[in-house]
Amino acid sequence: MQMTLRWYGSRFDTVTLQQIRQIPGVTGVISTLYDTAPGDVWELDAILALKKEIEDAGLSLAGIESVNVHDAIKAGLPERDKYIDNYIATLENLGKADIHLVCYNFMPVFDWTRTELARVRPDGSTVLAYTQEAVDKLNPEEMFSSISSDTNGSIMPGWEPERMEHIKELFEMYRNVDDEALFANLKYFLERIMPVCDKYDINMAIHPDDPAWSVFGLPRIIINKANILRMMKMVDNPHNGVTFCSGSYGTNLENDLPDMIRSLKGRIHFAHVRNLKFNSPTDFEEAAHLSSDGTFDMYEIMLALYDIGFTGPIRPDHGRMIWGEVAMPGYGLYDRALGAAYLNGLWEAIVKSHQK
Numbered sequence: 614m615q616m617t618l619r620w621y622g623s624r625f626d627t628v629t630l631q632q633i634r635q636i637p638g639v640t641g642v643i644s645t646l647y648d649t650a651p652g653d654v655w656e657l658d659a660i661l662a663l664k665k666e667i668e669d670a671g672l673s674l675a676g677i678e679s680v681n682v683h684d685a686i687k688a689g690l691p692e693r694d695k696y697i698d699n700y701i702a703t704l705e706n707l708g709k710a711d712i713h714l715v716c717y718n719f720m721p722v723f724d725w726t727r728t729e730l731a732r733v734r735p736d737g738s739t740v741l742a743y744t745q746e747a748v749d750k751l752n753p754e755e756m757f758s759s760i761s762s763d764t765n766g767s768i769m770p771g772w773e774p775e776r777m778e779h780i781k782e783l784f785e786m787y788r789n790v791d792d793e794a795l796f797a798n799l800k801y802f803l804e805r806i807m808p809v810c811d812k813y814d815i816n817m818a819i820h821p822d823d824p825a826w827s828v829f830g831l832p833r834i835i836i837n838k839a840n841i842l843r844m845m846k847m848v849d850n851p852h853n854g855v856t857f858c859s860g861s862y863g864t865n866l867e868n869d870l871p872d873m874i875r876s877l878k879g880r881i882h883f884a885h886v887r888n889l890k891f892n893s894p895t896d897f898e899e900a901a902h903l904s905s906d907g908t909f910d911m912y913e914i915m916l917a918l919y920d921i922g923f924t925g926p927i928r929p930d931h932g933r934m935i936w937g938e939v940a941m942p943g944y945g946l947y948d949r950a951l952g953a954a955y956l957n958g959l960w961e962a963i964v965k966s967h968q969k
C-alpha cells in the first residue's frame with residue numbers, strides 16, 4: 614500500500630505539500646481540481662500542472678478524489694449523455710496524464726451529512742459529529758446554512774454554495790428516483806465509462822454513502838456488503854471498484870468492516886481508514902484514528918487489507934482539530950499526520966509478523 618494524504622491544491626488547502634512531505638511514510642497525495650464544477654471537462658494542461666506541482670514537492674499524485682458526477686447522471690435525466698461524454702473526456706485526459714485512480718460517489722444531493730462540525734471532546738479537541746435526532750428536526754436548507762456557517766472559512770467538498778443555492782431544485786430532480794432507479798442510473802453510467810477505463814487502466818473507486826442510510830428521504834445504495842457486491846456484479850469489470858471507507862461504512866454498526874474488506878478482494882482500489890466513536894447507534898463522532906479512542910478495531914481493518922493483498926493508495930481520513938490549528942473541518946495537518954503515522958505502524962507490525 615502507499616500512504617497518502619488528501620490535498621485540495623495550493624489555492625484551497627491550509628496544508629502545504631512541504632508539510633505533507635515531512636510526515637514520515639507519506640509519499641503521495643490524493644488531489645483534485647477543486648474549482649471545477651461537476652459536469653465540466655478537466656483540461657489536460659490543468660491536470661499536468663497539478664501533477665507537476667506535486668512531483669516538484671517530492672510527492673506523487675496517487676489518484677483523484679473526486680471527479681464528481683453531475684446530478685443529471687445520478688437522477689437519469691435526458692441530458693445525462695452530454696455529461697457522461699464530458700466525464701469520459703475528463704477520464705481520457707487523466708489517462709493521458711498517467712493517472713489511474715478516480716474516487717467518486719453516487720449520493721444524491723449531499724456528499725455526506727454531519728450535524729456538527731466542531732463537537733468538543735473531553736480532551737478539548739473538536740470533531741465532526743452526527744446525531745439522527747438533529748437530522749430528524751432539520752430541513753435540508755437549514756442544514757446547509759448551519760454547515761456553511763461553521764467551516765473555518767473554507768468551502769466544504771460537496772457543499773459548494775453554488776450547488777446548495779439550488780437545493781430545492783435538486784430535491785425535485787430526485788423526486789421519482791428510488792434505490793432501484795439509482796442502481797440502474799449507476800449501471801448506465803459505468804457501462805458507458807468502462808471502455809475508456811479499460812483503455813487507460815483507470816480504476817474507478819466508488820465512495821460509500823455517508824451516513825450509510827437514507828437521509829431526508831433521498832435514495833442511498835452504496836451502504837452495505839449486499840449492495841456493493843451487487844454493484845460489482847452488475848458491471849463485472851475490475852476497473853469498477855471501491856473506495857473502502859471505514860468511517861462511512863462504519864456509520865452502520867451492522868456492517869462488519871473486516872468481513873466486507875475480505876469479500877471485496879481485488880476490487881478495493883483505494884482505502885480511507887479512520888475510526889468513529891459511537892455514543893449510541895445514532896450518535897457518533899469522528900474520534901482519533903487509534904482503536905482505543907473509538908469503536909472500531911483498527912488493527913483488524915488493516916489486517917484485512919493486508920490479507921487481501923491490498924496494494925493501492927490508503928489515507929487517514931478526517932482528523933480532529935487539535936493544537937489550535939485552523940483548517941477545513943476534518944482536513945487539518947496535525948491529526949491526520951498522527952493518523953498516518955499510526956496506520957503505518959500497524960502496517961509495519963502486520964507485515965513483519967507475517968514474515969517471521
Ligand SMILES: [Mn+2]
Nearest residue numbers: 858861885930
Ligand atoms: Mn471517506
